[in-house]
Amino acid sequence: MKKLSIAFGVVALSLSGCASIMSGRTQTMTFESTPELSDITIFNKAGKKVHVGQAPVTVNLKRSAGFFVPERYTVVFEKEGYEKKTINVSSHVNGWYVGNILLGGLIGLLIVDPATGAMYSLSTKETNIVLNALNKGDINVDAQSLTIVSTTELPKDVLDKAKPIPMN
Numbered sequence: 001m002k003k004l005s006i007a008f009g010v011v012a013l014s015l016s017g018c019a020s021i022m023s024g025r026t027q028t029m030t031f032e033s034t035p036e037l038s039d040i041t042i043f044n045k046a047g048k049k050v051h052v053g054q055a056p057v058t059v060n061l062k063r064s065a066g067f068f069v070p071e072r073y074t075v076v077f078e079k080e081g082y083e084k085k086t087i088n089v090s091s092h093v094n095g096w097y098v099g100n101i102l103l104g105g106l107i108g109l110l111i112v113d114p115a116t117g118a119m120y121s122l123s124t125k126e127t128n129i130v131l132n133a134l135n136k137g138d139i140n141v142d143a144q145s146l147t148i149v150s151t152t153e154l155p156k157d158v159l160d161k162a163k164p165i166p167m168n
Helices: 002-014 018-022 095-103 106-116 156-161
Strands: 026-034 039-044 049-054 057-062 064-066 073-078 085-093 120-123 128-130
Touching: 026 073, 026 120, 039 057, 049 057
Parallel strands: 026 128
Antiparallel strands: 026 057, 039 049, 039 073, 073 085, 085 120
């Protein structure tokens, strides 16, 4: 009975893909921005929008664009008053895919993992993006704004120029 269980396990492993079992066809990625609530648009390698929303956001992205074709994404962050920033998400071979070679999973190596896309992992150098504020001359401000700053944080020369707001 024990030999039958071992044989069944070996056959099951050889007919499946290691990366498909361990990783799946999609990968969860989280994107954040400073300031928060920037608009985020994710495009796949074909230029199709796959997600539109606001950061912070967690999305499930497909690992491949087809049989033996890795997917890649362009992520665009935008917020009024800030510079637009774009990052790229690339694909590389998933470490679990190599498990097919070690465990003799020829079907997983040539069919299952490439078909599901699990043979790839997505990565990017940055997922927490800092958007740079535009110069006030670069943006059109129609409304007045109020900035509150602690007087203990201001240099003395700036504090000397400050004017109190009259309370009525």
